Amino acid sequence: MSSIIVVGDGSVGTAVAIALSACGGEVILAGPPGTPEKRRLFTVEGRFCQSAEILHTSIERVSFRGPVIAALKAFSIRGAVPHIENFIHGKIICLSNGMGLGKEWGKLAGEVEYAVLSMGFRKTDPTTVLTTDGIVFCQAGGEAAGVFTPSRIPVKEVEDIGELRWAKWYANSIVNPVGALSGLENNRIAESGLRPLIDKLSREISVLMPSRRALVEGQRILEWLLEHSSNKCSMLQDIERGLPTEIDFLTGLCETGSGGECPVAKQLVSDIKNMREKTE
DSSP states (O other): OOOEEEEOOSHHHHHHHHHHHTTSSOEEEEESTTOOOEEEEEEEEESSOEEEEEEEEEGGGOOSOEEEEEOOOGGGHHHHHHHHHHHEEEEEEEOOOSSOHHHHHGGGGGGEEEOEEOSOEEEEETTEEEEOSOOEEEETTSHHHHHHTTSSSOEEEESOHHHHHHHHHHHHHHHHHHHHHHTOOHHHHGGGTTHHHHHHHHHHHHTTOSOHHHHHHHHHHHHHHHHHOOSOOHHHHHHHTTOOOOGGGTGGGHHHHSSSOOHHHHHHHHHHHHHHHHHO
8 A cells, every 4th residue: 555644533534544554655644733743653442453653743734645535524624625635646535424525525526535434433542442343335446445455444345335325324314413412322222212213313314315225225224323333423422522513414414405394303403503502
């Protein structure tokens, strides 16, 4: 693997940088402006165990050009674009959750190749990430598959990554707000008596899905998360840390994209935003 820049030093970006560090070549982990530059020892635990010393620096101080893996929150993409323009050489492999990201990437949208992670990630301290079972879905024959295949993250190539992104959006748009509001791990949500809420939200969200196949895959991902994933959803982790959430790129799309009333989705979006305000 040639040198690569992982943009985003949260739990996903850190784990991905560690996984790719064993593939050969330099991996740089780029954090937000102002991040002190230092080689740090990072560790992944859980689904796979690995440690690596990685150059951790500010996105504004990346000093060489190369392919980029974007492990950014959806709302952070727009602000990162001017910096990425300075060092991108090749494709941007985007791992960000949510839909409607083309507008966020702006002039770089044509350089973006999407991949979908089904693993769960949670930082247990600033340099350690706990991961749960899952894989990375990549477009068949695309650049992402070539980047991730040598790593310890299992790869599955699909013929239409767009449909898979919609499927993940469907699952995330249900699990994230319900998990965040309940404070429960994914696999404790349904058993807590929240199944009726999940079913109502599912019916509202299903009208946005682009195809029957995408909906069926989304339902499969949702049920797997509810049964097997012991991870706290990313939205719950963000709220616990007093950080912004990606609700506008997930459940919030129902308010503008469904062509009909989505009262459950609308209420959950409002509840998440109110909860977020209380933590500020």
